[in-house]
Amino acid sequence: MNITELPNDIFLLIVANLSPEDIILSRRVCKQFNAAFTESELSRHVLLQHYPRVRELRNVDDNNVIWSNVLSRVASRYHYLKAGTPRGIERFALGKSLVVPEWSRFYPVAPWQRHLQFEEKVAPFHYPDTLWTYDEGILVFPSTELQQYAIYDLNAGTLSQIDIESEKKTVRRIRLIEKVLVVEWCEPEAYHQLNENETVHRHFATAYDVRQDDEGRWNAIFRNEWKIHFLGMPLNSRDRFFSSHTSTHYALYLWQPNRSAWGEDEPIEGLAIWDISSPSYYRPSEDPTGKTKPADDLEGARVLRRFSFADLAFYKIRQRSGPVLRGLKLDENHIYIIQEDHRWVVGQQASSTLPRLHRVKSTGIPFFSSPFWEDQCGADGDVNLSFCERASDMRSPNFAPCWRHEEFPYLTITEAVDANAGVIFSARHCFMLETISINIKPKIRMIGPGYEVSLRDDIWQQLLGKGKLCGDERWLIGENTNDEVVILHFDRAAKAMQQC
Numbered sequence: 001m002n003i004t005e006l007p008n009d010i011f012l013l014i015v016a017n018l019s020p021e022d023i024i025l026s027r028r029v030c031k032q033f034n035a036a037f038t039e040s041e042l043s044r045h046v047l048l049q050h051y052p053r054v055r056e057l058r059n060v061d062d063n064n065v066i067w068s069n070v071l072s073r074v075a076s077r078y079h080y081l082k083a084g085t086p087r088g089i090e091r092f093a094l095g096k097s098l099v100v101p102e103w104s105r106f107y108p109v110a111p112w113q114r115h116l117q118f119e120e121k122v123a124p125f126h127y128p129d130t131l132w133t134y135d136e137g138i139l140v141f142p143s144t145e146l147q148q149y150a151i152y153d154l155n156a157g158t159l160s161q162i163d164i165e166s167e168k169k170t171v172r173r174i175r176l177i178e179k180v181l182v183v184e185w186c187e188p189e190a191y192h193q194l195n196e197n198e199t200v201h202r203h204f205a206t207a208y209d210v211r212q213d214d215e216g217r218w219n220a221i222f223r224n225e226w227k228i229h230f231l232g233m234p235l236n237s238r239d240r241f242f243s244s245h246t247s248t249h250y251a252l253y254l255w256q257p258n259r260s261a262w263g264e265d266e267p268i269e270g271l272a273i274w275d276i277s278s279p280s281y282y283r284p285s286e287d288p289t290g291k292t293k294p295a296d297d298l299e300g301a302r303v304l305r306r307f308s309f310a311d312l313a314f315y316k317i318r319q320r321s322g323p324v325l326r327g328l329k330l331d332e333n334h335i336y337i338i339q340e341d342h343r344w345v346v347g348q349q350a351s352s353t354l355p356r357l358h359r360v361k362s363t364g365i366p367f368f369s370s371p372f373w374e375d376q377c378g379a380d381g382d383v384n385l386s387f388c389e390r391a392s393d394m395r396s397p398n399f400a401p402c403w404r405h406e407e408f409p410y411l412t413i414t415e416a417v418d419a420n421a422g423v424i425f426s427a428r429h430c431f432m433l434e435t436i437s438i439n440i441k442p443k444i445r446m447i448g449p450g451y452e453v454s455l456r457d458d459i460w461q462q463l464l465g466k467g468k469l470c471g472d473e474r475w476l477i478g479e480n481t482n483d484e485v486v487i488l489h490f491d492r493a494a495k496a497m498q499q500c
Contacts, residue, residue: 004036020050020075043067053422077491084453086488093144094483096131104142105170106131110237112323114347123431125345127467132485133176134470134477140176141485151218162220178247181208181220191232200232204285207276224280226301228252244328248277251328251335271307273367304367315372317363322351329397336397337363358405364398379405418472423448425469425476462486
């Protein structure tokens with residue numbers, strides 16, 4: 001008997017035992033099967049049963065959806081995800097140099113001089129910044145092909161040039177969050193002679209609103225600009241700053257070696273929070289003396305709060321000569337200081353009091369009041385290797401990032417989290433075991449609803465040259481060791497990508 005002729009309730013009971021792949025393959029049997037297995041309500045029901053958190057169910061207007069097509073696309077995407085094999089790969093060469101060409105000058109902020117060492121095996125604990133940034137389907141990077149900074153819309157597959165006036169800048173860092181692009185940069189020419197051996201460059205941050213025009217092209221529209229250091233910083237591997245931003249606020253932590261002639265050793269530290277929500281035409285980079293700034297100009301970026309040495313000590317976030325700062329996070333009313341230390345950390349800036357194994361801590365501070373809180377956890381372990389009792393999906397900045405030491409001694413290098421879809425790409429490394437067996441390799445794991453897979457072994461070198469992953473259920477982005485940003489597509493193929 002043809003099962004499509006059965007009563008609908010019985011037919012649905014049978015279909016409930018089929019996988020999405022079986023349902024799509026059944027469409028090819030005959031015309032009756034095709035009509036039955038492409039029926040709209042059936043396709044939607046299968047989506048809800050097998051993929052309840054996919055973006056198509058969250059973001060699509062039910063009245064205009066062909067659910068059979070949606071099921072085909074989603075089932076194909078998760079087929080590649082579960083197999084741990086991308087559908088295709090795109091690579092874009094990054095234009096970056098210290099001097100020329102002028103449009104791509106880049107002098108990254110140096111990471112801390114700390115690394116992991118166990119017996120004779122050494123592994124990174126900090127990675128340098130990337131000269132690309134990603135948020136919500138939009139990738140910004142300096143394109144060697146276009147000889148210009150560009151915005152790539154991954155969903156549409158379109159590449160648009162943007163003007164951030166990079167020919168006037170030496171870029172230190174770029175970051176895209178909530179459709180606001182912040183470029184931290186300095187002037188190529190030195191501004192002041194600091195001492196006999198060093199000169200300083202004036203440093204600024206410029207915010208751009210990333211918007212799409214009526215023709216679908218993305219643009220970076222100047223919002224405002226502000227000075228991030230009162231005098232300037234040398235371009236070297238010792239002076240460092242860490243930052244974060246939202247669409248309305250910007251925070252910066254500064255760490256500089258003490259150059260006092262009086263022999264003081266403690267580094268100079270500072271922390272400040274800006275309100276960057278108001279647009280302003282005024283550019284401090286074009287006004288070195290500050291004389292042309294309108295006296296009644298209340299718009300543009302403005303400092304909300306500065307933290308003194310005493311404040312940093314009070315909040316237990318002063319780093320001194322043994323820094324453990326991992327990074328900063330912001331929400332609408334708070335700044336979070338993420339700190340991390342590890343038993344196997346060595347190097348010039350390793351702390352003198354190392355934890356038993358691995359410790360991470362988040363300190364939350366309101367913008368305008370003194371109370372603060374700390375959340376700390378550590379991979380201390382017990383006889384059952386129960387290193388942390390936290391749920392693995394606690395990834396809010398007010399919680400210590402416990403995922404860093406899940407399954408210790410594996411160390412999570414970086415993650416790309418699509419919280420709405422319930423998909424986590426997690427790159428983990430266990431260099432300790434590599435001293436025992438040459439067969440232990442770094443792995444990138446994809447954790448999804450009800451399953452966990454590993455991507456192909458060769459993905460490691462293609463994505464983690466800089467220890468950074470971004471993406472969602474449709475794609476995964478990283479950088480290889482050849483200065484290329486690499487995109488693994490699990491969804492439909494983009495025009496320019498290499499098919500796997």
